[in-house]
Amino acid sequence: MDLASIGGIVIALVAILGAMMMEGGSIAQITQLTAAIIVIGGTIGAISVQFPLNVLLASAKGILGVFLHKDHDxxxxxxxxxxxxxxxxxxxxxxxxxxxxxxxxxxxxxxxxxxxxxxxxxxxxxxxxxxxxxxxxxxEKVPQVLESAGAFAPTVGIIGAVLGLIQVMQHLDNIDEVGKGIAVAFVATIYGVALANLFCLPAAGKLKIRHxxxxxxxxxxxxxxxxxxxxxxxxxxxxxxxxxxxxxxxxxxxxxxxxxxxxxxxx
Known part of the structure; x- marks a missing residue:
């Protein structure tokens, strides 16, 4: 087990979520299954268009190397x-x-x-x-896949936010629902940015070093x-x-x- 990779993700999540809760927020506010499906599914779809299937399968195995790795003595x-x-x-x-x-x-x-x-x-x-x-x-192509995923994920998150805002616009007659809807819409942006900067891009950098x-x-x-x-x-x-x-x-x-x-x- 690569303790640095696992510990790094844990530290980042604890710091971000802990700071949010200190300001009165809750984890439930950013727990949105729909937003996760949009960001993860959209990102996978985008990299599937960019890379051949054999590269995607190799990258799926290579990602495990971020957390499981045996160094040569x-x-x-x-x-x-x-x-x-x-x-x-x-x-x-x-x-x-x-x-x-x-x-x-x-x-x-x-x-x-x-x-x-x-x-x-x-x-x-x-x-x-x-x-x-x-x-x-x-x-060398495995880090390229992760770098591309890191580039696509925030944009896909914005798409999810826009889709959420479209749904919000249909309920302008209820100001309370509008406020909640806007908050939910931006969760997709958070997921996209977090996926890119807390996992995809750092993982690509680590795999380059190991390569x-x-x-x-x-x-x-x-x-x-x-x-x-x-x-x-x-x-x-x-x-x-x-x-x-x-x-x-x-x-x-x-x-x-x-x-x-x-x-x-x-x-």
């Missing part, structure tokens, strides 16, 4: 890679075949399997980098496997991976720059 992965490097240096890369069952990360396991099977380091790098890029392409951390971890695994395959000194591998603070974006820009440089050297 970078130190444990680094230690495991160094142990593999020591064993490969003493007994050969094929000796790691018996250790594959102890590798739980599918990405690292795939890289080690390629190395054990005798794949050249250049091909291993291409395969693993393609795996990272393909997975990243989908993972970057995940890519950096995979980049470290990739470099570790390549280093083992090339027979580098285990101490050098440990130092190389431990001090590899370059972000995936900078790595990708460096790679793109190298490709462009190769292209300019061709006749």
């Amino acid at each position: 970078e130190e444990a992965v680094l230690k495991q890679l160094v142990e593999f490097a020591n064993k490969a240096r003493k007994s050969g890369i094929v000796s790691l075949d018996g250790d594959l069952a102890s590798v739980h990360d599918p990405f690292l396991k795939q890289g080690l399997m390629l190395a054990v099977d005798g794949t050249e380091s250049g091909e291993v790098r291409k395969i693993l980098q393609l795996e990272i890029d393909n997975k990243s392409e989908m993972d 970057k951390q995940h890519v950096m971890m995979q980049e470290m695994m990739l470099e570790g496997v390549i280093s083992i395959l090339e027979g580098l000194n285990p101490r050098m591998i440990e130092t190389k991976l431990k001090h590899s603070s370059r972000t995936p974006e900078r790595r990708r820009r460096r790679s793109d720059g190298q490709e462009e440089a190769r292209g300019t050297r061709q006749p």
